Amino acid sequence: MRIAVDVLGGDHAPDEILAGVVLALEQGFPAGDLLLVGPESLIQEKFGETSDCPAIVHTDVKVEGDESPTEALRSKPTSSIRLCADAVAQGDANGLVSFGNTGATVASAIIVLGLLQGIRKPGIAVSLHGVNGRFVMVDAGANPTPKPEHLFLYGLMGCAYAQDILDATNPTVGLLNIGGESSKGNPVLKEAHALLEASGLPFVGNVEGNQIFEGSVDVIVADGFSGNTVIKVLEGFGEFLMAGFARLGEVASETAKDTFRELLGVADYTEVGGAILLGVKGTVVVGHGRSEARAVPPALFAARDEVEKKVDKHIIEWIARHSKTATPS
Amino acid sequence: MRIAVDVLGGDHAPDEILAGVVLALEQGFPAGDLLLVGPESLIQEKFGETSDCPAIVHTDVKVEGDESPTEALRSKPTSSIRLCADAVAQGDANGLVSFGNTGATVASAIIVLGLLQGIRKPGIAVSLHGVNGRFVMVDAGANPTPKPEHLFLYGLMGCAYAQDILDATNPTVGLLNIGGESSKGNPVLKEAHALLEASGLPFVGNVEGNQIFEGSVDVIVADGFSGNTVIKVLEGFGEFLMAGFARLGEVASETAKDTFRELLGVADYTEVGGAILLGVKGTVVVGHGRSEARAVPPALFAARDEVEKKVDKHIIEWIARHSKTATPS
Numbered sequence: 001m002r003i004a005v006d007v008l009g010g011d012h013a014p015d016e017i018l019a020g021v022v023l024a025l026e027q028g029f030p031a032g033d034l035l036l037v038g039p040e041s042l043i044q045e046k047f048g049e050t051s052d053c054p055a056i057v058h059t060d061v062k063v064e065g066d067e068s069p070t071e072a073l074r075s076k077p078t079s080s081i082r083l084c085a086d087a088v089a090q091g092d093a094n095g096l097v098s099f100g101n102t103g104a105t106v107a108s109a110i111i112v113l114g115l116l117q118g119i120r121k122p123g124i125a126v127s128l129h130g131v132n133g134r135f136v137m138v139d140a141g142a143n144p145t146p147k148p149e150h151l152f153l154y155g156l157m158g159c160a161y162a163q164d165i166l167d168a169t170n171p172t173v174g175l176l177n178i179g180g181e182s183s184k185g186n187p188v189l190k191e192a193h194a195l196l197e198a199s200g201l202p203f204v205g206n207v208e209g210n211q212i213f214e215g216s217v218d219v220i221v222a223d224g225f226s227g228n229t230v231i232k233v234l235e236g237f238g239e240f241l242m243a244g245f246a247r248l249g250e251v252a253s254e255t256a257k258d259t260f261r262e263l264l265g266v267a268d269y270t271e272v273g274g275a276i277l278l279g280v281k282g283t284v285v286v287g288h289g290r291s292e293a294r295a296v297p298p299a300l301f302a303a304r305d306e307v308e309k310k311v312d313k314h315i316i317e318w319i320a321r322h323s324k325t326a327t328p329s
Numbered sequence: 330m331r332i333a334v335d336v337l338g339g340d341h342a343p344d345e346i347l348a349g350v351v352l353a354l355e356q357g358f359p360a361g362d363l364l365l366v367g368p369e370s371l372i373q374e375k376f377g378e379t380s381d382c383p384a385i386v387h388t389d390v391k392v393e394g395d396e397s398p399t400e401a402l403r404s405k406p407t408s409s410i411r412l413c414a415d416a417v418a419q420g421d422a423n424g425l426v427s428f429g430n431t432g433a434t435v436a437s438a439i440i441v442l443g444l445l446q447g448i449r450k451p452g453i454a455v456s457l458h459g460v461n462g463r464f465v466m467v468d469a470g471a472n473p474t475p476k477p478e479h480l481f482l483y484g485l486m487g488c489a490y491a492q493d494i495l496d497a498t499n500p501t502v503g504l505l506n507i508g509g510e511s512s513k514g515n516p517v518l519k520e521a522h523a524l525l526e527a528s529g530l531p532f533v534g535n536v537e538g539n540q541i542f543e544g545s546v547d548v549i550v551a552d553g554f555s556g557n558t559v560i561k562v563l564e565g566f567g568e569f570l571m572a573g574f575a576r577l578g579e580v581a582s583e584t585a586k587d588t589f590r591e592l593l594g595v596a597d598y599t600e601v602g603g604a605i606l607l608g609v610k611g612t613v614v615v616g617h618g619r620s621e622a623r624a625v626p627p628a629l630f631a632a633r634d635e636v637e638k639k640v641d642k643h644i645i646e647w648i649a650r651h652s653k654t655a656t657p658s
Contacts, residue, residue: 066510131569144507145515178473178557181395186474186554209561213569225515226558228507232538233559234566240460240542241570244592256585263573 002055003283003303004093005296007038008062008080009100011289014038017099018046020296025052027297033304035093037080057083057092062100065289069103073111081105085112088282095283095303097274099291106142109280116312118319121146122279123154123224124286125161126231130215134166137176137212137220140275141228148191151175151221155196155203156318157278158219164309165302166218174207174217176226182206188223196221199322238264274299276306278315283307331384332612332632333422334625336367337391337409338429340618343367346428347375349625354381356626362633364422366409386412386421391429394618398432402440410434414441417611424612424632426603428620435471438609445641447648450475451608452483452553453615454490455560459544463495466505466541466549469604470557477520480504480550484525484532485647486607487548493638495547503536503546505555511535517552525550528651567593603628605635607644612636 005021007014017038025031034054036043047053061079063072072079084096085108098105106122115122123139138154138161139146146154155173162171175193177185182193184206196203204217209230212220222230245260274295277284285303287295334350336343346367354360363383365372376382390408392401401408413425414437427434435451444451452468467483467490468475475483484502491500504522506514511522513535525532533546538559541549551559574589603624606613614632616624 131572141507176558178470178554178561208565209558209563210565210568212562213565225507226555229505229538229555229558230562232507233541233562234538236537236539236542237563237566239539241592243460245588253582253585256582259574260589263570 001033001304001307002035002093003033003300003307004035004037004057004084004087004096005300006080006084006096006098006100006105007036007043008059009098009105010287010291011065012292013062013099014042016291016293017296018043019293020291021054021300022046023293024297024300029297029300029304034300035087037083037087057087059083063104065101067101067104069101069107072101072104073107079104081108082112085109089113094307095285097285097287097296097299097303099287099289099295099299102141102286102289105284105286106277109277109282109284113280113282113284116279116281116316116319118316119153119157119279121150121153122277123150123157124227124275125158125278126227126275127161127166128213128234130213132215135212135215135218135220136161136166137222137227137230138278139222139224139227140231141224142277144223144225144228146188146223148188148195151188151192151223152195152199153279153319155199155201155219155221156322157315158221159201160311160314160318161276161278162218164311164314165305168218170202171218172202172204172216173219173221174204174211176209176212176220176222176230177206178208180206180208192221201322274302276302276311278311281312283312330362330633330636331364331422332362332629332636333364333366333386333413333416333425334629335409335413335425335427335429335434336365336372337388338427338434339616339620340394341621342391342428343371345620345622346625347372348622349620350383350629351375352622353626353629358626358629358633363629364416366412366416386416388412392433394430396430396433398430398436401430401433402436408433410437411441414438418442423636424614426614426616426625426628426632428616428618428624428628431470431615431618434613434615435606438606438611438613442609442611442613445608445610445644445648447645448482448486448608450479450482451606452479452486453556453604454487454607455556455604456495457542457563459542461544464541464544464547464549465490465495466551466556466559467607468551468553468556469560470553471606473552473554473557475517475552477517477524480517480521480552481524481528482608482648484528484530484548484550485651486644487550488530489640489643489647490605490607491547493640493643494634497547499531500547501531501533501545502548502550503533503540505538505541505549505551505559506535507537509535509537521550530651603631605631605640607640610641612641
């Protein structure tokens with residue numbers, strides 16, 4: 001078991017990424033299970049005095065946050081994210097974690113690792129907490145303009161994830177929409193609704209934004225535009241609330257503040273292991289570009305968890321079980 | 330000045346609507362400025378013992394929450410929402426407030442009141458609080474699949490609203506999208522971006538979901554699907570947080586709880602006067618179907634404010650000032 005880490009990916013890379021790796025080691029992540037992809041001398045400097053320096057693949061080449069993913073893939077064959085994907089493809093690692101340019105991570109995964117059989121577009125799965133426990137939303141931004149069959153496949157991928165990672169025994173599926181009736185939303189959502197309904201999946205129908213935190217549905221299928229907007233709005237609103245609560249000062253007890261932070265943390269997907277790219281061959285964890293060191297350990301543990309639970313294998317099984325509806329042209 | 334109230338619209342109508350009207354009177358809203366549209370005997374019973382019973386237009390016909398708007402408009406010519414719109418069209422009222430079926434309210438407004446010159450689709454404006462004060466988001470759900478020129482016009486309508494209602498002297502405009510670059514998003518958003526950029530409006534470019542609460546932009550232009558999802562997610566997340574905080578019990582001081590409620594209230598558009606339908610001739614306030622009595626007074630005061638500030642007149646002026654770009658075919 002080995003997880004490749006993109007040391008150069010992220011707004012605060014490489015310092016916060018390396019600091020995060022140190023945190024993960026302190027939390028019991030084995031150094032032997034890591035493959036750090038980045039500047040060798042810098043990494044050695046960081047781990048030089050300890051005996052458990054992880055394995056290193058050297059590169060100084062990074063993809064910037066605002067760089068075109070396809071352009072970067074072409075012009076930078078030795079970028080840190082590309083070498084992470086190469087390591088997984090060659091069997092030197094079982095999965096990768098990157099906090100860099102999400103588009104570049106997705107593109108590298110598609111091109112280098114390839115898609116699982118039957119999958120047309122990968123989707124980003126983000127798990128959040130609801131009143132009744134965790135649920136997963138797919139897609140959180142890999143595919144902003146999906147076709148109906150992509151959304152249907154996100155439902156299947158989400159089921160595999162919910163079963164493996166969230167321990168949902170009979171995962172239920174809902175479609176993020178702006179009204180309860182099947183006639184609501186745009187043509188793509190209406191058709192996705194029909195596909196999900198015909199599939200035999202435990203599909204509960206449309207779920208509106210105010211219902212997702214009820215946690216009564218295990219898998220929320222979303223188009224990547226809406227899914228991405230949801231997690232970003234939660235992030236911004238969380239920051240707004242935190243700032244307002246901080247102004248309380250002494251008036252709020254420490255316990256109240258702790259609870260507040262804890263509650264807001266449930267909307268922070270970086271605290272529960274980042275986001276996972278489903279549908280590619282291998283495990284890919286996509287962290288938030290703004291992440292600091294504390295976001296690294298949950299991402300590493302999430303990557304290991306996904307590898308161990310064989311989510312990709314189970315996605316293929318879910319697709320096979322629903323092959324009739326899962327393979328529209 | 331008179332505001333028509335749809336007494337039969339809403340999940341808790343007519344009881345909570347009438348209770349809310351009583352609250353509004355207590356808060357100084359003049360009885361003479363009200364026109365209650367609903368069951369006469371029930372209304373008289375409620376106000377019978379007071380001397381200041383508002384004017385009444387009688388009807389027992391209501392549009393249900395899940396009814397098809399166009400079907401309801403055709404088959405129920407004396408529904409409460411339809412009679413509210415008639416009252417505005419005939420000059421018996423200057424504006425209307427409804428907590429009923431949003432689609433039916435929008436359809437009634439379009440058909441009975443008509444659109445302002447130059448407007449192709451009305452948009453729902455919702456004002457929220459950010460770190461730097463209030464901002465307005467248009468559209469929050471009237472038009473889930475807008476064309477680029479609709480979005481451009483939402484920018485103009487939003488400017489009129491921000492200037493009149495939020496006292497923004499030089500309102501800035503942003504486009505809700507999932508990335509900062511003009512190349513982000515779907516084709517409709519890319520084209521809307523180009524229209525806004527060419528318009529001469531103070532357009533700051535794309536704004537992502539995590540940035541809207543910074544409050545650095547006065548007007549957020551959104552497609553109705555995303556805008557609706559944003560306010561619903563805020564609602565659901567707010568309820569989730571409130572439930573979690575309530576479990577704190579004695580540990581949190583009353584002051585901490587009050588601050589928490591107040592902070593969450595800023596995301597509750599019903600607390601700041603519901604949502605306003607912009608682009609139609611006359612003032613239309615669209616309340617949340619789940620509203621209870623306390624949501625009625627802010628909606629009434631918001632309606633009066635919009636009538637007094639002549640937002641619709643100023644929308645026409647904003648369009649005239651940008652007529653070159655505002656009238657693409």
